[in-house]
Amino acid sequence: MAITAHLHQIYIAADASQVWTALVDSDWTRRWFHGTAFVSPPAAGRGYRTVLPDGSPAVEGMVEELVPPGDGTPGRLVQTWRVLYDAALGAEPPSRVEWTVEAAGPGLTLVRVRHGDLARSPRTWAETRDGWVWVLASLKSVLETGRPLPRAAARPPAPDVPADGDWHRAQAVEANNDAWELLERGALTPDEQEEVLRRAYAAAYHWQRARGAEPANEARACYLVAKALLAAARPTAALASARRALAVCERHGLDDFDLAYAHEACARALVALRRPDEAAAAWAAATAVPVADPEDREIVLADFAGYPD
Structure with missing residues (x-):
């Protein structure tokens, strides 16, 4: 099948419950996810929206699954994903982001993020291909050192080359x-x-x-x-x-x-x-x-x- 998803994973020196809190609590997301925060706490079966530090909309969608990690079971957050901070990206069909938070040992958690349903969204595909790498690294940095990553320098697209x-x-x-x-x-x-x-x-x-x-x-x-x-x-x-x-x-x-x-x-x-x-x-x-x-x-x-x- 054609590539319609990005899959990234990272090990974090923190308990699964700590990682989960950082994933769904806006006091944490502001620190590692480009300063974004949920407008209201995410809940399964309900719509959600995140906003940028200046209050402008960032992303919206539906929370399809919200299950925190338990004894021997991974946590899962599944959300549809429609970009609001960019008109061209927002015009593409919604995609789907799946988070898995799994204990990998004492004080160690494996975090996977799969951004799928991108077959008809080439701009979102290109935008998020490397974007998730920084996001996961920032989550890891905040949980392990208390500091987010510095913002990466923007890489301009090649001249005269379509974004897709x-x-x-x-x-x-x-x-x-x-x-x-x-x-x-x-x-x-x-x-x-x-x-x-x-x-x-x-x-x-x-x-x-x-x-x-x-x-x-x-x-x-x-x-x-x-x-x-x-x-x-x-x-x-x-x-x-x-x-x-x-x-x-x-x-x-x-x-x-x-x-x-x-x-x-x-x-x-x-x-x-x-x-x-x-x-x-x-x-x-x-x-x-x-x-x-x-x-x-x-x-x-x-x-x-x-x-x-």
């Missing part, structure tokens, strides 16, 4: 890896065929929008879609996607293994379509491409071992 470019890149990498995880199983069930197609197309979609994407990413996305279509017994569509990969390679001067794999995908699709002469020509083209890097060459040789059937 990093988000798309992360989604592309994850969807790509998940698609290959399925393809490497071999023969797929009908449900797995549908799933691998979804993952491959998701990877292609996100690579098209990712920060720093290059023609090689487009060629590899087309190749992945071709492999997924072939695994789903759709050789005609697989051939079309393989030829798109080949066209990208030729248009941008990509040689080496990208070109080799584009020809290989064409060959396998043509074999499935029972067009042996064209398949043999594509296979010959694939195996004739020189691959410079020794490690890449070994991988290509292993993948190309034996004529496709």
Whole structure:
């Protein structure tokens, strides 16, 4: 699945009950969470709002779960999350933050925070990716030393780069890896065929929008879609996607293994379509491409071992 959540954790030298109090008591949150405070004490099944030190709104949502830690059981705070301090972030769908506070030993607590439901919220995804790291470190500092962390210097975004470019890149990498995880199983069930197609197309979609994407990413996305279509017994569509990969390679001067794999995908699709002469020509083209890097060459040789059937 694509990345739709951030997961962070940290060990804190404090009892779980102390950590829990720091999490839900505004006298504490003001000290470690950017000076924010709950307007009223959080309660399960009720809405909540936090405010900044000047009284302006920070975040609002619904408290879905509020269970303090007990003997042998972790504490859990689950809250929906809609940003109010920034109009662009606030326009995105609400996400969900899940806190887990678990005793990890005498005077030691493991705190996990999962910020999920971010699939349709790329700006919130980017804003919170590193933000939670500082927040958890500040919580740890307050509980262990009595002092919050200094505010981190703001890092300006790269010039002329959309705010969601990093988000798309992360989604592309994850969807790509998940698609290959399925393809490497071999023969797929009908449900797995549908799933691998979804993952491959998701990877292609996100690579098209990712920060720093290059023609090689487009060629590899087309190749992945071709492999997924072939695994789903759709050789005609697989051939079309393989030829798109080949066209990208030729248009941008990509040689080496990208070109080799584009020809290989064409060959396998043509074999499935029972067009042996064209398949043999594509296979010959694939195996004739020189691959410079020794490690890449070994991988290509292993993948190309034996004529496709």
